[in-house]
Amino acid sequence: MESKILSRDVQVASIGPATLALRSRTWDRLKFEIEYARQRGTTANSYLIQADQAILIDPPGESFTDIFLEELAQHHYLQRLQFILLSHVNFNRIATLKALLPLAPYAVVLCSKPGAITLRAAFETDPLPSLPARDEEEAADLGITYNGDQSFRLRVVRDGECLDLGEGHELHFRTVPTPRHPDALCTYDPASGILYSDKLFGAHVCDEHLFDEHWRQLSEDRRYYFDCLHRLQAPQVKAALAKLADFPASTYAPAHGPLVRHSLRRLQLDYQTWCEENPAEQRVALLFTSAYGNTGLMAAALGQGLERAGVIVERVNCEWATPEEIGQTLERCQGFIIGSPTLAGHAPVQIQTALGIILSSTPNTKVAGVFGSYGWSGEAVDFIESKLLNAGFPLGFETIRAKFKPTTEVLQACEQAGSQFAQALRKAMRARSPRQTSGETQAARVEQALSRVVGSLCVVTAQQGGIRRGFLTSSVAQASFNPPGLTVSVSKDEAELLTQPQVPFVLNILREGKSSLQRHFQRPQRPGEDRFAGIETIAAENGCPILQEALAYLECRVKNWMGCGDRYVVYAQVERGKVLDPTGVTAMHHRRT
Numbered sequence: 185m186e187s188k189i190l191s192r193d194v195q196v197a198s199i200g201p202a203t204l205a206l207r208s209r210t211w212d213r214l215k216f217e218i219e220y221a222r223q224r225g226t227t228a229n230s231y232l233i234q235a236d237q238a239i240l241i242d243p244p245g246e247s248f249t250d251i252f253l254e255e256l257a258q259h260h261y262l263q264r265l266q267f268i269l270l271s272h273v274n275f276n277r278i279a280t281l282k283a284l285l286p287l288a289p290y291a292v293v294l295c296s297k298p299g300a301i302t303l304r305a306a307f308e309t310d311p312l313p314s315l316p317a318r319d320e321e322e323a324a325d326l327g328i329t330y331n332g333d334q335s336f337r338l339r340v341v342r343d344g345e346c347l348d349l350g351e352g353h354e355l356h357f358r359t360v361p362t363p364r365h366p367d368a369l370c371t372y373d374p375a376s377g378i379l380y381s382d383k384l385f386g387a388h389v390c391d392e393h394l395f396d397e398h399w400r401q402l403s404e405d406r407r408y409y410f411d412c413l414h415r416l417q418a419p420q421v422k423a424a425l426a427k428l429a430d431f432p433a434s435t436y437a438p439a440h441g442p443l444v445r446h447s448l449r450r451l452q453l454d455y456q457t458w459c460e461e462n463p464a465e466q467r468v469a470l471l472f473t474s475a476y477g478n479t480g481l482m483a484a485a486l487g488q489g490l491e492r493a494g495v496i497v498e499r500v501n502c503e504w505a506t507p508e509e510i511g512q513t514l515e516r517c518q519g520f521i522i523g524s525p526t527l528a529g530h531a532p533v534q535i536q537t538a539l540g541i542i543l544s545s546t547p548n549t550k551v552a553g554v555f556g557s558y559g560w561s562g563e564a565v566d567f568i569e570s571k572l573l574n575a576g577f578p579l580g581f582e583t584i585r586a587k588f589k590p591t592t593e594v595l596q597a598c599e600q601a602g603s604q605f606a607q608a609l610r611k612a613m614r615a616r617s618p619r620q621t622s623g624e625t626q627a628a629r630v631e632q633a634l635s636r637v638v639g640s641l642c643v644v645t646a647q648q649g650g651i652r653r654g655f656l657t658s659s660v661a662q663a664s665f666n667p668p669g670l671t672v673s674v675s676k677d678e679a680e681l682l683t684q685p686q687v688p689f690v691l692n693i694l695r696e697g698k699s700s701l702q703r704h705f706q707r708p709q710r711p712g713e714d715r716f717a718g719i720e721t722i723a724a725e726n727g728c729p730i731l732q733e734a735l736a737y738l739e740c741r742v743k744n745w746m747g748c749g750d751r752y753v754v755y756a757q758v759e760r761g762k763v764l765d766p767t768g769v770t771a772m773h774h775r776r777t
C-alpha cells in the first residue's frame with residue numbers, strides 16, 4: 185500500500201537462479217507519449233545475473249538514475265560488475281550509464297552494432313567523465329579479467345553470439361530489429377529459462393505484481409501497448425517471434441510491466457494473431473469550422489493524435505466543403521469527429537449542415553467525437569453532443585471544450601483523445617468482424633450468422649434465501665409494450681433463480697467502457713461467495729440489488745417461462761426503471777464466432 189504513496193521506487197525480487205529483477209516503478213504517467221496514455225504508470229525493468237561473472241541488463245532511464253543506482257549498490261559490489269547489456273540504446277538510458285560507469289569501472293558495455301553507433305555518437309558529443317584509473321592487480325583482486333585498456337569499453341554483440349557467465353548462465357543473443365528500435369536485442373538464459381524480451385511482451389502498467397498471475401486484467405493494456413508500439417511494424421515483430429521461437433523460455437522478462445510466466449503461451453498466440461490481423465485501414469473524418477482559429481488548433485492536435493496512432497485522417501473544413509463532399513467523406517470513414525465554435529448561441533450553419541448529414545445518413549455504428557471552443561455558454565458543443573448521443577452514436581472520447589484559445593494542457597488532452605479515439609475505433613471494428621469458425625459446415629455458417637445478432641450486456645441481480653446473486657447475460661429482448669415486458673434467456677443453472685412465479689429481479693444494463701463489472705459477473709459464483717463484495721449497490725423497491733455503475737436498471741417480476749433447447753426463456757414484466765447515466769452508451773455483446 186505504501187508504494188502507492190511514493191511516486192517512484194525500485195522493486196527487487198529473485199526471479200531465477202542467481203537472477204534478480206529490479207523494477208524501477210512509477211505510478212505517474214512517465215512521459216507524454218501515446219503509449220503511456222492509459223495513465224497506469226509504468227516500470228522500467230532491469231535484471232541482474234550474478235553468476236561467476238555478473239551482468240546488468242538494461243539500466244533504466246534518467247528519471248530513475250539515482251534511486252536505481254542506490255538500490256543496485258545494495259545488491260552488487262559495483263566494482264565487480266563485468267557487463268552491462270543494453271537491449272536497445274536510447275538517450276535516457278545513456279544518462280544512467282554515464283552515472284553508472286564511474287562506479288563500475290571494469291564493466292564492458294554490450295549492445296548490437298546499430299546500438300553501438302548511437303552510443304559512440306552520444307559519447308562523442310557529450311564525453312563520458314573520465315573513469316577512475318584501473319589496473320590489472322585490482323582487477324585480479326576483484327576476480328575480473330582485465331586487459332589494461334583505460335578507455336571506455338564497448339563490445340558489439342552479433343546475432344547468434346553467446347556469452348558464458350559461468351554456472352550454466354550461457355547467454356544467447358538474437359538481434360530483433362524493428363523500424364522503431366533497429367538496434368533491439370533479445371537474450372535467452374538457459375540456466376533460468378528466462379528470455380529477456382526488451383520491447384516485446386510488455387505493458388505500461390505499474391503495480392505490485394511482479395509476474396502476470398492477474399493476466400486476464402492485463403489484456404487491454406497488453407493490446408494497447410502492442411497497438412502503440414508494434415502494430416505499424418507487425419512484419420518485423422513477426423520475424424522476431426519466429427527468431428525467438430527456438431528458445432524453450434518459461435518466462436519472458438520484458439522492459440516494461442509484469443514478467444510473463446502464467447500466460448506465456450497465450451501472449452505468444454496473441455502476438456502472432458495481432459501481427460497477422462489484416463491491418464484494415466482506419467479512416468476518420470475530422471469535420472470542423474473555426475472562425476478565429478481556436479477550434480482549428482484543437483482539430484490539429486486531435487488529428488496529430490489520430491495519425492500517431494496509425495489512423496488516416498480526412499480533414500474537412502466545413503466552411504469550404506460541399507454537402508456532397510461531407511457525405512462522401514463520412515461514407516469512407518469508420519468514425520468521425522466534429523468540432524465547432526459557439527457563435528450567437530449556436531453552431532455555425534455549416535456545422536449544422538454537416539450534423540444534418542450525419543443524423544440523416546450515417547449509421548450509428550460509427551464511432552463519434554465532439555470538441556470545440558467557446559466563450560461563455562458553449563451551446564454548440566452541448567447541442568452536437570446531445571444530438572449524437574440521442575441518435576445512439578458511441579463516443580470515442582469524452583467531449584472536449586476549450587474556453588477561447590486552447591491552453592497547452594487542452595491541446596495535449598486533444599492529442600491524447602485522438603489516440604483514445606483510435607483505440608475505440610479499433611475495438612469497434614474488431615467487434616464487428618467476428619472470427620471465422622473453422623470449416624464450412626452448415627452449423628458453422630449458422631453460428632457465424634447468428635453471431636451477428638447482438639444484445640445489450642446486462643447483469644441480472646436477485647435474492648434467493650437471503651443470498652444476493654447475479655449473473656451476466658446479453659440474451660435480453662423487449663417482448664411486450666403494454667404492460668412493458670421483456671424476455672431473458674438463461675442457462676439451466678441460472679434458471680433455478682428465475683423459473684418461479686412472481687419472483688422479483690433487477691435487470692442492470694451495463695455501460696460501454698465499464699468492463700470491470702462485466703468481468704466480475706462473467707465468472708461463476710463460488711459457493712459461499714458474496715457476489716457483491718466491493719461492488720456498489722443500492723436496494724431496489726423489489727429488494728434486489730441495483731448496480732450503481734450500471735447505465736440503467738429495470739425492476740422486473742417473472743410471469744412465465746418455457747424450456748427452449750439448452751436454455752430457458754423467461755418472460756417478466758417491468759414494474760419500475762431508471763436511466764442512471766443519461767450520457768452513457770449501452771454496452772453491447774458482439775459474439776466472437
Ligand SMILES: Cc1cc2nc3c(=O)[nH]c(=O)nc-3n(C[C@H](O)[C@H](O)[C@H](O)COP(=O)(O)O)c2cc1C
Pocket residue numbers: 473474475476477478479480524525526527528529530557558559560561562563587588589
Ligand atoms: C460574434 C461572436 C459571437 C459569439 N457568441 C458566443 C456565444 O453565444 N456563446 C459562447 O460561449 N461563445 C460565443 N463566442 C465566443 C467564441 O465561441 C469563442 O471566441 C471561440 O473561441 C471561437 O472559436 P473559433 O476560434 O474556433 O472560431 C462568440 C464570439 C463571437 C466573435
